[in-house]
Amino acid sequence: MLKHNMDWLRRSMALLLSSFFIILSTGVNAYDATSYTENTEHHNIPLRLTASSITKIDLKPWLYIHNSNDVTEIANLKLQNNNQSQWRKLTSNDLRKIGAKNTWLSFSLYNPNDQLSRIIALDNPLMDSIKLFHLVNNELLNIEHMGDTLPFDQRPLQSNLFLYPFDIKPGELHTFYFKIDNRGSLNFPLVLWSKNDFSHAIETQSLANGFQIGILIAIGVFSLFIALASGSFSYSYYSGYVICLTVIVASIHGIAFQYLWPNWPSLQQLAVPVLIPLALAFALMFTEKVMQLKYHSKPMLLLGRYLAVYCILLSLIVSFIDFKFSLYLLSFSVIFISFILIIFSLIQVFKRTKNARLYAIGRIGLFVGSLFSGLMYLGYLNWAVFPQTPVMIGLTFEVVIMAAVLAMRYNDERKAKLQMQQKALEQAVRLQQNRDEALRAEAEANERLEQMVAERTLELEVTLRELNEANQKLTQQNTIDSLTGVKNRSEFDRRLTAEGRISRRQQTSLALLMLDIDKFKAINDEHGHLAGDHSIKVIATTISDYLKRPTDLVSRFGGEEFAIILPNTDSEGAMTLAEHVRLAISKLSINWEGSPIPLFVSIGVSAAVVETEEHPTLLLEQADKALYQAKRGGRNQVCQFSPE
Known part of the structure; x- marks a missing residue:
């Protein structure tokens, strides 16, 4: 039983490996819709071609391969044509071999009666180098060099396929030799077409390819926009995966070389080997997100991340290693990681993880398409479709299913966000209610506090007013002479x-x-x-009446002496004011207990612009000296200070 299972496993691996060899090393065989039987006839038997012949002829039954791969020129090849053992019919085993160096293929056409125009179509856009030698009646007519190692504009016809048009006249024998150098398999789907039927067929094929690539581009670009708008890693990885697949498919069909990089053959050589592991890396990261492995299975999460790192490293180094080895390595990686992803999805299905069932259907669809393509390529199935059709259908089906998974995931996330928003809104309402209650309580407390503060403030204001009044009284007492009511000496x-x-x-x-x-x-x-005190008060009142400006000041200087400050006043103005005061006082008539008291005063005046801090004191001394000068001069007079 174990041996039977191991045989089945090896056979399945071989089938999958073969299907991915098709993707990696060949294009889509658009015209080989019929199989052929082995033919042991000699190499020089030509295909008879007439106007009544069918307009689409599969040339596989007429292809011969040269056994000696060391022949590099057509002249040497013609010398060896006499040895028929060097040529044999092309078989399916020859097409499965990886690597072709100086490999020669040949077929002949003979037209007995009609003037015909035909096109030879080679539907393998990934062939590295094809050198076509066209002989008419064993004479070399033309040489064409084709392949994706040359710029696109060097092809005889500007098509993603390798095309060679020619005319064949009645009675001519046309022999074609193909010298092939290819790193991939020797898949040589050669078809002879009439021009009209070929145009119709190429339009149909272009429509089918364009439809498939258009679906992939639309899904990839849409996913990219969703990723940019939402910041979702799931859509970012899926967009990268689909874009990589789109470029791979376009490269396999030769469309990328025709429209994206026609002048960069080296890029055409690297596109598929580099992008396949990169697509696998995106698929692994996308699986991690969409299956939510972070929450369901840590071992699967770590394995997926390790494989993603491996794929990224493989994408970086695959262009620097031997192509044949890299082809096997890529094929093994694709098969192994595809199995891993299917196992991941089935495990999640058994765990009833949401969207896991639909994801598993997409992965299994791609696996089944690859399996059928492998069976058709190995000859186990003989369906009237192209061998690559099942894998391409499976690929498109898988991309569409994954888009549906993402859409459902996005819808689930949207509903979850709405629920979270609803809960957050309810919580916000509760918080607002609590906040309102707290604010009401705070407002009531603030109102009580403000009322208490107002009461205390009123009491404080009353106290401050009383203190201010007391302070003013105290200040007045400190600056006012108690007897006269004018300023005191301090x-x-x-x-x-x-x-x-x-x-x-x-x-x-x-x-x-x-x-x-x-x-x-x-x-x-x-x-x-x-009576003396009364006289002093009367004189103080009289002096105050003559001081009109707020800045003027009169103060009691001593017992019966007064000092007057007159700011912004020169000596002339001071003398005038002093004389008015003296006359006013001399005219006073005071009666004290029936006895008249005559009052007279002497006044000393000093005025100057102050120059130093000590100058005011000097002015006071000068005014005092002028006073005594008035006293000595006979009293009841005004005297201005003079140095003389």
Whole structure:
């Protein structure tokens, strides 16, 4: 039983390996819809061609292969044509071999009666180098060099297939030799067409290829836009996977070489080997996201990531290793990773993971398509379709199914987000209600607090007002003379310093007046001290009445002396004001207990622009000296300080 299972496994691996060899090393065989039987006839028997012949002829039954691969030129080949053992019929085993160096294929056409135009079509766009020698009646007519190692514009006809048109006249024998160098298999699907039927067939094939590639491009671009708009890694990986598959399919059909990089043959050589492991890496990362392996299986998650790293490294190094080895390595990688992805999906199906069943259907669809292509290629199935058709159908089916999986995943995520948003909204409403309640409680507390603060503030304001009034009273008591109500000596000293600084800064004149009551001792002795105090108050009131400016200041300097500060006043103005004060006082008539008290004063004046900090004190001394000068001059007069 174990041996039977191992044989079945080896046979399945061989079938899958063969199907992926088709993708990696050959194009789509668009015209080989019939099989052929082995023919042991000689190489020089030509295909008889007439106007009544069918317009599509599969040339496989007429192809001969040269056994000696060391022949490099047509001249040497013609010398060996006499040895018929060097040529034999081309078989299916020859087509499965990997690598062809200096391999020669040949067939002949004979036209007995009609003038004909035909096209030889080789539907393998991945052939590296084909050198075609066209002989007419054993004479060399033309040489064409084709292959994807040459720029696209060097082909005889600008087509993704290798085409060679020719005309054949009645009675001519046309012999064609193909010298082939190819790193892949010797898959040589050669068909002889009439021009009209070929145009119709190529249009049908182009429509089918364009439809398939168009589906892949549409899905890939749409997924890319969804990834950019939503920031979803699932759509990003799927978009990368589909875009890689699109370029691979376009390269296999030769369409990428025709339209994307026609002047870069080296890129055509590298496109498929580099993009296949890159597509596998995207498929692994996409599987990780869409199957949510992070939450369901850590071993599968780690295995998928390790395989993705392996695929990325393989994509980087595959162009630097031997092509035959890389072909086997890529084929093994594709088969192994495909099995791993199918196993992942089946495990998730058994675990009832959401979307796992649809994902498994897509993977199994691609596997079945690859299996049928392998069976057809090995000859186990003989269907009237192209060998690559099942794998291409499976590939398109898998891409569409994965798009459906992503759509369902996106819908599930959208519903989950809506539910989360609904829960978040309900939670936000509850939070808002709690916040409103907290705000109401805070407002009530703030209102009570504000009421308490207002009460305390009112009490504080009352207290501050009382303190301010008391402070003002205290200040007045500290600056006001208690007897006369004018400023006292300390306030005079403070104001004298301040006005001196203003005079110095503004360069304005400052005037000082020193006033003394004449014969004040006689008043006290004759009428008493109360009469003297009354006289002092009357004189203080009279002086205050003559000081009109707010900046003017009168203060009681001593017992019967007064000092007056006149800011911004020169000596002339100060003398005028002093004289007015003196006259006003001299005209006062005071009666004290029926006795008249005459009042006279002497005034000393000093005025100057203050120059230094000590200058105000000097002005005061000068005014005092002028006062004593007025006293000595006879009293009841005004005297201005003069240095003389």
